[in-house]
Amino acid sequence: MEEPLMETSSILKTIADSVGIGEPALKLLLSILLGYPIAIVHRHFIAKQPPTTQHVFIVSCGLLLGFYNFGIEFLHSTANMLFIYGVLKTIGGTAHSVIIALVFNLTYLLVGYYYTSTESYDIVWTMPQCILTLRLTGLAFDLYDGSLPEAELNKDQKLNRLRELPSLLEVAGYTYFPTSFLVGPQFPMRKYQEFIAGRMKGPTETSAHNISPAIRRFLLGCLYAGLHTFGNSYYPEEYLYSDEYAGVALWKRIVELGIWGHFVLYKYISIWLFTEGSCILIGIAYNGQDASGNSKWDGCANVDLWLFETAQNFHSDYIRSFNINTNNWMMQYIYKRLRFMGNKYYSQLGVLLYLALWHGIHSGYYMCFFMEFISVFMEKDFENVVKRNEVFAERLQDPVASNLKWLVLKIYTLIFMGPCILPLAVLKFDKWWMVYSRTWFFSQIIWGGWILYKPLVKKLLPPRRDRRE
Structure with missing residues (x-):
């Protein structure tokens, strides 16, 4: 029995090497x-x-x-x-x-x-x-x-x-x-x-109704796996540590880090789409019916692709669109159980600490969730400042201003995804510190420095009500 097993392992290793992933990842x-x-x-x-x-x-x-x-x-x-x-x-x-x-x-x-x-x-x-x-x-x-x-x-x-x-x-x-x-x-x-018990289907459901949604998620998984492979061929992790990366202009380093981070996330998305498809096919992804009486098969969805690709911020769009089931679990079993602390930021810190420990002991996990915390804090606080200036907030609803706002925020999320996901992807302190230093810690300055420049923003956007009220 040992020879066939050794031959199988050898074949797997050959395939893994040819596609650029390790044998454990292929298995x-x-x-x-x-x-x-x-x-x-x-x-x-x-x-x-x-x-x-x-x-x-x-x-x-x-x-x-x-x-x-x-x-x-x-x-x-x-x-x-x-x-x-x-x-x-x-x-x-x-x-x-x-x-x-x-x-x-x-x-x-x-x-x-x-x-x-x-x-x-x-x-x-x-x-x-x-x-x-x-x-x-x-x-x-x-x-x-x-x-x-x-x-x-x-x-x-x-x-x-x-x-x-x-x-x-x-x-x-x-x-x-x-x-x-x-x-x-x-x-x-x-x-x-x-x-x-056989109750994960609609009252008139047949065994074939979930085949199409399962195939769609599988094909989307293949698409995102291909996008990750394509992106990784142009922006491999090693590029971030190279002299070539260090030698380009600062703005280009920042943009390329954001593009790299986006392609890194496609690896996770492809895996989640593959697993979601099999969960749909076996039937456990049933999630009730919509208003038209059609069965919903998104009960095991771990990513909202449309929201992810059109995200305008980190505190709402990215968190709601990415790793959905884990986030829901954290909300239900950790965040809501910490309400006795009487402060939502304490509850959020508790969730992020648990998440970091749950992921592992590498420093990158803790830095990643620290980045998430300061980004959420800054974005929510900034939104509150804008909302209090009702004149400015209303002008942002104009068609031209709204489209310009969408474009600016899309560029913002694309660029800032890089430093946010960087420590989670590379894990080791010396690696993420090198890349942060090469991009002049721009994300930490903008997110973490909010407390320092918030008074200036409030002065530029003082609370104002619409005169028509």
Whole structure:
């Protein structure tokens, strides 16, 4: 058996080298694409079987993909799952079980990062482990919400709460759902239960209705993968450290950094589109019906392409359009639970700190989310200054001024995406510091320096009401 395995590995390595990615990345991509045949098998042969049969099929597929990518180390996820299940089985849905889940899941992940991290992105067992961390922590929260009076719950809590702990097989199926456990997306246990029960479709839905939206997302994934490959061929990461980059004019360095950052994001978008397509095909992406009675299949969407490509700011457009399910999870289980702190900025800092820890221990993660914080703070504050000057704000609504504003803000988001995503992409301090210094820290000066030049802006745009009032 060893020779065929060695031959397969050799073939994969040859293909990976020819397309310029590592073998682990190629195996991960193949595993994500295998979600499509798995979805086809489930919808044709497994979907109408009893729940136990479905759970076994889902767990088996997930474990096989996990072992294919990470070998015996993939059992870390099983150990983590069994511990959390034991806690929930023993003490139920309580505040104590939520705290234990929060601390244990994140600590297990951070220890894994510590022992496996290198100088770059690592496709090791910690990758699906970070998905599992949110999934099992959310499970503890949902079980806790199920023990609270309904009057104390918000809309999302009422929708996702669990009255009782699901079986171990059910939790395993939820954990290892084959089209989402490797790189996401996130969804609550209640959604998985609805899927197993066959309720993730419209009242007149046929099994073929979700094929077209699944194919569209797959083809869009191929498009964005091609765009990333094209962009990376012109602006590889190594270019940012080269003497050639250091030698061009400052304005060109800034613009090229923005273009590079945009193409970097296409890598994540392509992967999310591939996984979304398989989630649509298997049926778990069902999201109710629109006003016309047509089924919506955006329940596992992790990117809003139109909003992303037309984004005018970071604090609203980019955050709402990118990594949607993780952002929704953070809003539901972290941000809203920090309301007792009495300050939205404290809650936001709590979310960003949790996000940074969840991503890993590299300095780039913390710098990236610091950049997000100061950009959101500056943009929101600047918008408030503009809104108070109603005359100026109204003039911006004129057709010519509105189009000019759109163009300026589009250029702004394109350029500033580079320094925002830079530390997340390159991770190491010496790398992102070099590029920041080569672009004269322009983004930190404009975003972080807002406190210093805000009085001047307020003087130029003093609060004024429209005289017609």
